[in-house]
Amino acid sequence: MEISIHSPTQFIIKNQKGIIPEWEKPIKSIIIILQKSQFPLIEKTPLIEEEKNRLRDNFIQLGNKIISILNPQGIITEIIDPATGYPQISSPGEITHDDIKTIQILLNFPVTPYGKCKLINHPRWGNAVYPGIIMSTASPTQLNLLLNLVFKEFLGKKLEK
Numbered sequence: 001m002e003i004s005i006h007s008p009t010q011f012i013i014k015n016q017k018g019i020i021p022e023w024e025k026p027i028k029s030i031i032i033i034l035q036k037s038q039f040p041l042i043e044k045t046p047l048i049e050e051e052k053n054r055l056r057d058n059f060i061q062l063g064n065k066i067i068s069i070l071n072p073q074g075i076i077t078e079i080i081d082p083a084t085g086y087p088q089i090s091s092p093g094e095i096t097h098d099d100i101k102t103i104q105i106l107l108n109f110p111v112t113p114y115g116k117c118k119l120i121n122h123p124r125w126g127n128a129v130y131p132g133i134i135m136s137t138a139s140p141t142q143l144n145l146l147l148n149l150v151f152k153e154f155l156g157k158k159l160e161k
Contacts, residue, residue, distance in 0.1 A: 002034040005140045005147070006106045012135070018095035020087050020135065025076060029143045031066070031134040032103055033059055034120075040127040041119060042112075055130035056082055063088065063134050070136065070146065077136040099133045 008027045012019065016027050035055045041048055063079035067089070070077045079088035085096030100118045104111050111118040112127060122129040136143055 001036070002032075003147075004032050004107070005143050006030045006032065007140055008135070009102055009105050012097075012102070015095050018093045019097050020078060020090050021093040022090055023076060023078075023137070025137040027135045027137065029136045029138055029140045030102065030106065031136065031143065031147070032106065033062065033132040033134065034103075034122065034125075035059065035130045035132070036125050037128040037130050041130065042114060042127050052130060056132075059130070059132035060088065063132065066134060066147065070138065070143075073146075075136060075138040075142075075146070077134060077138075080133040080135065082130070082132050097133065099131050102133060103131050 006029065008030050012027055012030070016023065020027070035058060037051055037055060039048060039051060041052060059082060060079060067077045067079065078090050080086070080097045080099060081088050082099055085098060086092035100111055100120060103109055103120055109123070110121040112121055119127045120129050120131055121127060138146070
C-alpha cells in the first residue's frame with residue numbers, strides 16, 4: 001500500500017461545490033491510497049471483480065478509520081467511493097470525482113484506456129493497482145502529522161511524502 005498527501009488539483013478547487021456541495025470549508029488536502037492488486041485489473045472477469053471488491057472494502061475500512069479520528073477533531077474528511085466517484089458520507093453533488101485523473105495529475109502516472117474507464121500504470125505494479133481518494137479540510141502538513149501518528153499506531157509505518 002502506498003499513501004501520499006497532496007494539495008487539491010485546480011479542478012477540485014474550482015468544482016468543490018459540485019463534488020461535495022454541503023462542505024463550507026475548502027478542500028485543502030487529497031489523500032491518495034494505492035493498493036497493490038493480486039492481478040492486473042485489465043480484464044473484467046469474476047475473479048478480478050472479486051479482487052476489486054476486496055480492495056474497495058479495504059479502502060473504505062481504512063478511510064472510515066481515518067474519518068473516525070479526524071472528524072471529531074473538527075477536520076472534515078470524506079471518502080470518495082472508487083466505484084461511483086461520489087462521496088461516501090456527504091450528499092453527492094452534480095459532479096463525480098475522477099480518481100484516475102487526479103492521480104494522473106498529482107503523481108504523474110500514465111494511464112491506460114480500458115473501455116469507458118482508465119487504469120493507472122504504477123511504476124512498479126503496472127495495472128495491478130487499485131486507487132482511492134480521501135478529501136480533507138486539513139492542510140497537507142497538518143494531515144501528515146496526524147496521519148503519521150495514526151499509521152504508526154495502526155500499521156507501524158510512516159506515510160510517503
